[in-house]
Amino acid sequence: MEPDFPKLRLMVFLLILVNVTSDYVRPLPREDLEFPWNPKPSSEPQQVHISLAGDKHIRVSWVTNDHSSPSTVKYRTSSGRYTSIAQGESTSYGYLLYKSGKIHHTVIGPLEPNTVYFYQCGGQGPEFQLKTPPAQLPLTFAVVGDLGQTGWTKSTLEHIDKCKYDVHLLPGDLSYADYMQHQWDTFGELVEPLASARPWMVTEGNHEKEYIPLLTDRFVSYNSRWKMPFEESGSPSNLYYSFEVAGVHVIMLGSYTDYDEYSNQYNWLKGDLAKVDRERTPWLIVLFHVPWYNSNKAHQGEGDEMMAIMEPLLYAASADIVLAGHVHAYERSKRSYAGKPDPCGAVHITIGDGGNREGLAHMYNNPQPEWSVFREASFGHGELQIVNSTHAFWTWHRNEDDEPVKSDHVWITSLVSSGCVAEKRHEQRKILMAP
Template sequence: MAMESRRRSSITTIFVILVLMAAAEAMKPCPGTTSGYRRKKKKAAEAMEDMPLDADVFAEPPGRNAPQQEAGNSTVMYGKAMDKLDMAAEGNHTRHKYYNYTSGHIHHCTLVNLEYGVKYYYAMGFGYTVRTFWFTTPPKPGPDVPFRLGLIGQTFDSNATLTHHHSSGAAAAVLFVGDLSYADKHPFHDNTRWDTWGRFSERSVAYQPWIWVAGNHEIDYAPELGETTPFKPFTHRYPTPHLASGSPEPYCNNFHYMEGEPMRVEFERMAVDARVDLVFSGHVHAYERSFRVSNLRYNITDGLCTPVRDRRAPVYVTIGDGGNIEGPADEMTWPQPAYSAFREDSFGHAVLDIKNRTHAYYAWYRNDDGEKVAADAVWFTNRYHMPNHDDSAAAAGNKKRR
């Protein structure tokens, strides 16, 4: 009995020590940075929630098939020279109704037999108004092939973000992390905002590959309007290659702080074991980058384990800051959590330059009163090819330069 009592006492002591260690870790000053940047007060015209529908970025190009979703030819001609479009692909079209709105003919066409790293020209609208665009396919995948990815999360801020993205140099592709048209913030989920969003984003989407992730503003579930099919406008307009990943439907979305904990518990172990380097998320309208941290022991209910530095773990980036009608999320947790490396309640975009199998350069640019300013930048080393390298030193050096 005495031995059993001592054993229980030792277990209790260990338990108390673990609790004290967790508490001490939580009280350590955060080595991260909370940006002191504050946006200047907007001009009266720019204080509106959305740009007016007569803004030049929403202007309809001349011609019947310009992109007003008219019925007609769905054929796309394409080729390696503007004067030699020697390949053809036949598309199809779909329409949908949403409450008191009926969409036009939304055309979709898949181009096949494309080569890596080649500039292609393409044209559509035959029989009416022919329009021609071009794009460059990504390079052939390989461990040391450079690849630039643009990251963007119809407002004046969205307009600035898209303009700054262009000035960052041509990206091989763009990842858009949700919240597109904000039609759901207008009376009756005004779906004409999906039309204007298409015209607004054409200046980029028509010239480079975009991949879309659905956010909560794409749900458009409104039983009070008789609309009970989630994501109806989004899925009719922006099909994503979800079947390639084995997913039965196009992606998902999460909400606010801690509401994604069940998903974290399910997926974090896989991310750490696979040595994932970066995880990008949207929804919260601000910017934040974490250190490499994991919280593998925490199971939602015990509350004993706080995130700890872990070289195997990904860096988590919240980049839902492309521009919205609600304003930036400025209610941050204080004191700044120990896992947080840099955060700012502002708008902007990011660029990820993958250099080779071991290194990538990442930079986030804020929208600073019409200017593009590099506010956060860091080099990443790959956990698979450089498992024991600590890239926190590079992050610390970057912090000193800001």
């Protein structure tokens, strides 16, 4: 009997369509970027990036090769002659044979919300401009972890640049310097166009842990270069802190510092959660590096210990969304708690797919867990738009042929509006106020 070619073609097309939409796999990672040596005047600012530093303030950070360069920032709301100046602090560090430049950190403000400011670092060099976040919702976060410095990183950053975001959230693994300190410098140059214009709020990952026993401190490179508002939030460590922007309270935790019940981080977290006012900040978002909900074969179970200790605190406080990296793939969960779907738990999102040199984590455990909604091994970035006090819109954009393709999206309703916060008020008080 003659084969039915139209039906065969249709079957082949459907098989291809199913494979593409349900099991898309990115190509191999691109090579590390090459950075030609481009010397600048020794006092000219390099690696400029900004971060939030308390209410209505921005911290400007940069590096100069000239150690006599001042840690001053001039700024105003129009280009040209500056009307305000702020004096900051500086540091430097040595790492084996490497000596860093002078690393400057200067806080400017108070600043008006949702406003463009022009600024100059150290009294010379180019003029930069930044935009402060709005004071009220809506607010948009760009989210991506495990960036590195590859061709895929460059593609991801280009896509984020097209996103109209207010604050960038990065849950660990920034430069992938891995002890090669000059790669912290090249990473700073790579992200400067974006990081100098919008606040970048980061926490540490395993690739920031450049520890050599008896020779170097843990996280010396990361802590020296990327100072976050830990002091402003009452934290004793730059490895964990919190901040508020518009109607959102964001907590950045450390997966690679002590987190047991007797640790400084655990006690700080309890105190920070107890102070959260869900009327002023109806959204509670948490970031750290190692995911708690992970059905990928890579790094399986690595977050279990931290989850067992800290998830009850986040659940009692009705955390809405938890963002993590580490696994080089994307995954989104239902609202979950204790490893099971729970309408009063958090939505967990793994987004460690920024473009690092180690490649993607292609293999997943099967069957797919009940809590897992969407998972895919692709490079990309996320956008979280907090629309109002009750609704947020999350989208994940896959890097496909250098174009950002929206591959996953979901509306998220806040736990405040669902009644979970009110239901757990007594439980929250009991857990968070316990000695």
